[in-house]
Amino acid sequence: MLSGCGVNGEEFQPKIPPAEKSVIYIYRPYKILGSGTTPIVTCGSESIEMEPGGFYSFAQEIGPVTCTTTQSGSNGANPGLKFDARPGEQYFVKEDMNSGTPLTLVNASVGSDEIKDCRRQGIKQ
Numbered sequence: 001m002l003s004g005c006g007v008n009g010e011e012f013q014p015k016i017p018p019a020e021k022s023v024i025y026i027y028r029p030y031k032i033l034g035s036g037t038t039p040i041v042t043c044g045s046e047s048i049e050m051e052p053g054g055f056y057s058f059a060q061e062i063g064p065v066t067c068t069t070t071q072s073g074s075n076g077a078n079p080g081l082k083f084d085a086r087p088g089e090q091y092f093v094k095e096d097m098n099s100g101t102p103l104t105l106v107n108a109s110v111g112s113d114e115i116k117d118c119r120r121q122g123i124k125q
Contacts, residue, residue, distance in 0.1 A: 009054070009119035014090070014112065018059060022085040026067070027055035027115045028095040039071030041095055041103070044085075050095050054121040060085050067093050069102050081105060 017023040026041050030053035038049045044065045048056045067081040081093065081103040092111025094104045106114070 009121055012055060012112075012115045012118060012120070015057060015059075017088045017090055020087055021059045021061060022087065022089045022091060023057060024060045024065070024085070024091045024093060025055055025057045025111060025115060026050065026093045026095065027111070027118045028052055029114055029117065031096075031098060037071060037097060039069045039095070039097065039102075041067065041069045041093075043067035043093055048121060051121060053118050055115050055118040056121050060091075062087050065091075067103050069095060071097050071102055 015023050024043055024046075026043055026046075026048065028050045038051050040047055041050045044058075044060050044067075046056070046058045050056070050069075062085050065083055065085045083091065083105050085091065090108055090112075092106045092108060092115065094106050094111065094114065095102060096104065
């Protein structure tokens with residue numbers, strides 16, 4: 001698996017979450033396999049076409065969050081991802097079309113390391 005950048009945008013810069021909201025980062029590490037697809041990811045009230053090597057971030061109201069994608073994972077499954085957003089927290093949602101689960105909530109230390117190779121996208125649907 002190769003890592004790299006498929007998106008021409010700003011490098012990742014962490015945001016300080018507002019005290020009454022959380023920050024959600026959606027990212028898709030670049031991989032040659034599956035790089036021709038650009039599924040739409042909806043997380044909370046935000047939707048974006050995720051390109052390989054891209055990320056998108058937004059402030060989210062606290063409470064339950066549901067994330068879905070228009071693409072199925074390698075096993076054909078497309079379960080939604082659900083979690084509770086807490087005030088002042090950061091969440092990293094990884095999209096991986098080559099895994100059995102296309103969307104995964106990853107640990108902040110893992111997500112903040114993996115997202116460094118991605119570039120910011122800005123095209124919302």
